[in-house]
Amino acid sequence: xxxxxxxxxxNPKVLKCEYAVRGEIVIHAQRLQEQLKxxxxxxxxxxxxxxxxxxxxxxxxxxxxxxxxxxxxxxxPDLLQREEIKTLFSxxxxxxxxxxxxxxxxxxxxxxxxxxxxxxxxxxxxxxxASRDGFPANADDIFLTDGASPGVHLxxxxxxxNEKDGILVPIPQYPxxxxxxxxxxxxxxxxxxxxxxxxxLETSDVKKQLExxxxxxxxxxxxxxxxxxxxxxxxxxxxxxxxxxxxxxxxGLVLLADEVYQENIYVDNKKFHSFKKIVRSLGYGEEDLPLxxxxxxxxxxxxxxxxxxxxxxxxxxxxxxxxxxxKIASVNLCSNITGQIxxxxxxxxxxxxxxxxxxxxxEKDGILxxxxRRAKALEHAFNKxxxxxxxxxxxxxxxxxxxxxxxxxxxxxxxxxxxxxxxxALRLLESTxxxxxxxxxxxxxxxxxxxxxxxxxxxxxxPAVISRFTVFHEAFMSEYRD
Amino acid sequence: xxxxxxxxxxNPKVLKCEYAVRGEIVIHAQRLQEQLKxxxxxxxxxxxxxxxxxxxxxxxxxxxxxxxxxxxxxxxPDLLQREEIKTLFSxxxxxxxxxxxxxxxxxxxxxxxxxxxxxxxxxxxxxxxASRDGFPANADDIFLTDGASPGVHLxxxxxxxNEKDGILVPIPQYPxxxxxxxxxxxxxxxxxxxxxxxxxLETSDVKKQLExxxxxxxxxxxxxxxxxxxxxxxxxxxxxxxxxxxxxxxxGLVLLADEVYQENIYVDNKKFHSFKKIVRSLGYGEEDLPLxxxxxxxxxxxxxxxxxxxxxxxxxxxxxxxxxxxKIASVNLCSNITGQIxxxxxxxxxxxxxxxxxxxxxEKDGILxxxxRRAKALEHAFNKxxxxxxxxxxxxxxxxxxxxxxxxxxxxxxxxxxxxxxxxALRLLESTxxxxxxxxxxxxxxxxxxxxxxxxxxxxxxPAVISRFTVFHEAFMSEYRD
Numbered sequence: 001x002x003x004x005x006x007x008x009x010x011n012p013k014v015l016k017c018e019y020a021v022r023g024e025i026v027i028h029a030q031r032l033q034e035q036l037k038x039x040x041x042x043x044x045x046x047x048x049x050x051x052x053x054x055x056x057x058x059x060x061x062x063x064x065x066x067x068x069x070x071x072x073x074x075x076x077p078d079l080l081q082r083e084e085i086k087t088l089f090s091x092x093x094x095x096x097x098x099x100x101x102x103x104x105x106x107x108x109x110x111x112x113x114x115x116x117x118x119x120x121x122x123x124x125x126x127x128x129x130a131s132r133d134g135f136p137a138n139a140d141d142i143f144l145t146d147g148a149s150p151g152v153h154l155x156x157x158x159x160x161x162n163e164k165d166g167i168l169v170p171i172p173q174y175p176x177x178x179x180x181x182x183x184x185x186x187x188x189x190x191x192x193x194x195x196x197x198x199x200x201l202e203t204s205d206v207k208k209q210l211e212x213x214x215x216x217x218x219x220x221x222x223x224x225x226x227x228x229x230x231x232x233x234x235x236x237x238x239x240x241x242x243x244x245x246x247x248x249x250x251x252g253l254v255l256l257a258d259e260v261y262q263e264n265i266y267v268d269n270k271k272f273h274s275f276k277k278i279v280r281s282l283g284y285g286e287e288d289l290p291l292x293x294x295x296x297x298x299x300x301x302x303x304x305x306x307x308x309x310x311x312x313x314x315x316x317x318x319x320x321x322x323x324x325x326x327k328i329a330s331v332n333l334c335s336n337i338t339g340q341i342x343x344x345x346x347x348x349x350x351x352x353x354x355x356x357x358x359x360x361x362x363e364k365d366g367i368l369x370x371x372x373r374r375a376k377a378l379e380h381a382f383n384k385x386x387x388x389x390x391x392x393x394x395x396x397x398x399x400x401x402x403x404x405x406x407x408x409x410x411x412x413x414x415x416x417x418x419x420x421x422x423x424x425a426l427r428l429l430e431s432t433x434x435x436x437x438x439x440x441x442x443x444x445x446x447x448x449x450x451x452x453x454x455x456x457x458x459x460x461x462x463p464a465v466i467s468r469f470t471v472f473h474e475a476f477m478s479e480y481r482d
Numbered sequence: 483x484x485x486x487x488x489x490x491x492x493n494p495k496v497l498k499c500e501y502a503v504r505g506e507i508v509i510h511a512q513r514l515q516e517q518l519k520x521x522x523x524x525x526x527x528x529x530x531x532x533x534x535x536x537x538x539x540x541x542x543x544x545x546x547x548x549x550x551x552x553x554x555x556x557x558x559p560d561l562l563q564r565e566e567i568k569t570l571f572s573x574x575x576x577x578x579x580x581x582x583x584x585x586x587x588x589x590x591x592x593x594x595x596x597x598x599x600x601x602x603x604x605x606x607x608x609x610x611x612a613s614r615d616g617f618p619a620n621a622d623d624i625f626l627t628d629g630a631s632p633g634v635h636l637x638x639x640x641x642x643x644n645e646k647d648g649i650l651v652p653i654p655q656y657p658x659x660x661x662x663x664x665x666x667x668x669x670x671x672x673x674x675x676x677x678x679x680x681x682x683l684e685t686s687d688v689k690k691q692l693e694x695x696x697x698x699x700x701x702x703x704x705x706x707x708x709x710x711x712x713x714x715x716x717x718x719x720x721x722x723x724x725x726x727x728x729x730x731x732x733x734g735l736v737l738l739a740d741e742v743y744q745e746n747i748y749v750d751n752k753k754f755h756s757f758k759k760i761v762r763s764l765g766y767g768e769e770d771l772p773l774x775x776x777x778x779x780x781x782x783x784x785x786x787x788x789x790x791x792x793x794x795x796x797x798x799x800x801x802x803x804x805x806x807x808x809k810i811a812s813v814n815l816c817s818n819i820t821g822q823i824x825x826x827x828x829x830x831x832x833x834x835x836x837x838x839x840x841x842x843x844x845e846k847d848g849i850l851x852x853x854x855r856r857a858k859a860l861e862h863a864f865n866k867x868x869x870x871x872x873x874x875x876x877x878x879x880x881x882x883x884x885x886x887x888x889x890x891x892x893x894x895x896x897x898x899x900x901x902x903x904x905x906x907a908l909r910l911l912e913s914t915x916x917x918x919x920x921x922x923x924x925x926x927x928x929x930x931x932x933x934x935x936x937x938x939x940x941x942x943x944x945p946a947v948i949s950r951f952t953v954f955h956e957a958f959m960s961e962y963r964d
Binding site: 004005006007009010011012013014015017018019021022023030053055056057058059060063065068069071072073075076078079082084085087088105106108109110111112113114115146147149150157158159160161176179180183184221252254290298303304305306307308317318320321324327328330331332333334335336337338339 | 505591790813
């Protein structure tokens with residue numbers, strides 16, 4: 001009889017893959033949450049606060065009303081024939097829903113679409129990109145996806161032939177990249193962001209890592225840039241982006257630009273510039289540089305993670321390569337239509353002349369201003385704690401403080417068979433109910449320790465988060481002080 | 483400079499993958515559709531009829547009202563606070579939406595859920611499975627997915643280590659299986675369904691193919707069964723299912739049961755029995771057989787393809803293996819919440835005491851009865867054509883007729899560098915606008931030729947489909963008659 005299924009006969013690439021954002025600590029948190037339900041009062045806190053993942057609505061952020069109005073009408077188009085909706089929905093949500101339904105053959109929001117997504121929605125997204133960048137965009141370059149992740153997997157699947165194909169990835173990185181490279185059997189080629197310059201990306205370091213990888217026989221195929229940064233929260237300077245683009249062109253690398261936090265910028269001296277805009281500003285055309293830009297409905301001020309909408313835009317790929325991309329997309333038929341519609345909405349929100357504009361703008365500005373205040377408050381609070389230094393969160397949804405752990409804590413972690421930062425995060429969880437992700441899940445300079453904490457708890461909870469954290473940290477440091 | 487991206491430096495597994503359901507003929511059809519828009523009257527037909535894919539709503543099938551009411555309310559929960567909804571929504575859609583929102587932490591339909599899907603929805607699905615099968619089901623065994631396809635990919639990714647790992651797949655098959663096996667670098671081990679016994683699945687043939695593969699050093703890991711069949715439309719007899727289950731247990735194979743057409747049965751003498759029920763009826767428990775059962779919101783009478791909802795249920799896997807499955811699911815965070823909600827609804831539709839029940843039942847019965855009539859009409863029509871024989875479509879959404887092509891047509895196809903059935907399908911498209919998929923996209927006994935045609939055109943269009951098809955076929959046969 002053949003061997004049945006056991007861990008030792010599974011695909012070793014699966015075994016190798018790690019994904020800390022939903023790893024051991026989160027599974028432990030879910031257990032504690034169950035315990036709170038079945039045995040209330042049995043733990044030193046009364047709720048679990050999930051600061052491990054950029055999931056705003058799970059922590060109380062409200063959806064943008066206009067977006068949800070349009071989705072509801074598209075989900076149940078019969079409503080559009082009823083008079084009563086005029087008191088329930090804004091006039092522009094009604095007209096937008098009608099406009100979207102008219103783009104869909106047979107108004108069928110329950111049908112599979114074109115494998116790249118509904119053409120009219122891609123046109124709308126292309127027009128949103130064009131007005132963002134000031135350079136034209138083309139619906140044929142856009143592939144709608146269930147969130148950004150499937151598009152990342154698709155490109156890894158396309159580019160990685162074997163363990164000699166390498167992808168340059170920032171360290172610290174969002175672990176989707178390491179997980180996807182592991183699942184597809186490639187080599188992760190790390191380049192380090194410079195913590196002392198606010199997580200700066202130095203192309204000289206990238207070049208060094210590239211040459212080192214090449215000297216080991218690695219065929220480096222692509223460079224991943226996450227801007228604004230995850231977990232690091234920095235926003236790249238425009239000059240820096242020009243360098244990166246020139247570097248990719250000179251070295252023949254695909255540029256994979258994770259731009260899902262493009263709306264999440266909290267400082268006045270930085271702006272988001274898409275890599276597409278940078279490429280076009282340099283006068284580069286289709287022959288010069290293969291570029292993939294990722295966007296998602298999960299982030300921004302909208303934070304619609306559960307809708308699983310997103311897209312990637314490809315430029316600089318030849319027709320035969322694009323056919324292969326199309327083929328992989330078509331094996332999965334299409335992304336979900338609700339997510340497709342939402343992606344078109346976030347790239348084309350209400351305009352000043354629309355009925356919803358005032359409330360839309362108030363919701364958007366309110367969320368972004370509050371996120372900026374929360375980022376600032378957490379950064380300040382962490383910087384006050386013994387042994388913790390925290391760079392400014394210029395963007396994205398995270399702070400990524402460094403903790404200088406006492407030797408005794410490092411030894412206690414070793415004894416517990418944990419990475420020191422995982423040991424810290426686990427103790428934090430057990431004392432406070434706050435879930436953060438240890439820096440080892442993202443990668444960090446060896447011998448340094450960090451954690452990623454989202455800035456997403458609702459603003460009225462931030463003082464309590466800070467005080468719970470502070471009490472824990474002081475006790476932890478007292479316990480282990482060398 | 484490193485090589486840039488070209489077809490010859492892409493992952494060869496991607497190049498090898500084929501997916502005919504959205505392949506060359508469909509791409510050609512999309513071009514013709516554009517031509518009809520830009521140059522009306524330039525083709526011998528005025529619309530493209532997509533019979534290539536099980537996509538009911540694209541051909542005019544209306545969604546089930548109750549499902550869409552619940553989705554709209556969950557998409558825009560603020561509606562639940564308004565009086566006006568009482569005239570717009572059924573009472574049970576309102577109470578169901580409230581019930582679902584209460585299951586979701588913070589009522590946040592815009593948040594990522596648990597990686598397996600929202601627990602309360604999985605409980606509801608488990609209860610639907612239990613009442614379908616008469617055996618208990620467990621929410622922890624259920625993984626909600628964006629349609630059934632991602633769950634198939636996940637299991638292939640888990641099981642396939644290299645080209646020596648094989649998966650038994652029926653021929654003809656739904657090409658997701660061959661595509662997924664190719665993408666993951668495994669070996670497809672074909673077993674043939676017997677066309678002369680109505681596409682019967684004979685375990686003696688499966689055994690022969692298994693032994694043959696083993697003798698070639700292939701480690702066969704799993705058996706795929708599609709019931710009701712795609713593209714073949716047969717419904718397995720219960721006795722046959724017992725044999726298959728015993729066979730998998732004896733041979734140490736994972737049973738991958740594609741049961742997405744479980745509601746699509748059109749004959750009185752056949753019933754759907756889930757493999758889970760068969761396994762439990764045999765008294766087999768968790769130790770005996772690893773089984774994965776796939777379900778989707780895209781098929782059935784609901785046909786909600788665009789919502790990308792589905793799940794797989796796993797039983798008979800050890801805890802460490804389940805942890806690996808969970809890990810892969812978690813890398814993609816979660817499936818879309820709208821699809822998750824819909825999956826819970828199709829497994830728990832309105833009950834006799836609910837306000838919506840009468841209209842729900844009328845819609846469901848109307849769709850299924852019409853599909854049965856359409857299946858019958860197409861089967862009869864095809865059987866009348868020279869050289870065509872068509873088995874009864876007992877279930878699913880397809881007929882898969884065999885065409886005995888004249889030698890001259892086969893030679894003309896060869897000259898055009900096409901498979902003969904692809905040549906036929908292309909000519910059909912160019913003459914009639916009807917899109918079918920050549921049998922070579924699904925696999926068939928060498929030297930035989932088939933095509934798959936959905937039974938999904940709206941009933942009032944079926945006579946025209948038949949007459950267009952008949953006129954084309956007669957002309958084709960006259961042109962190439964030996």
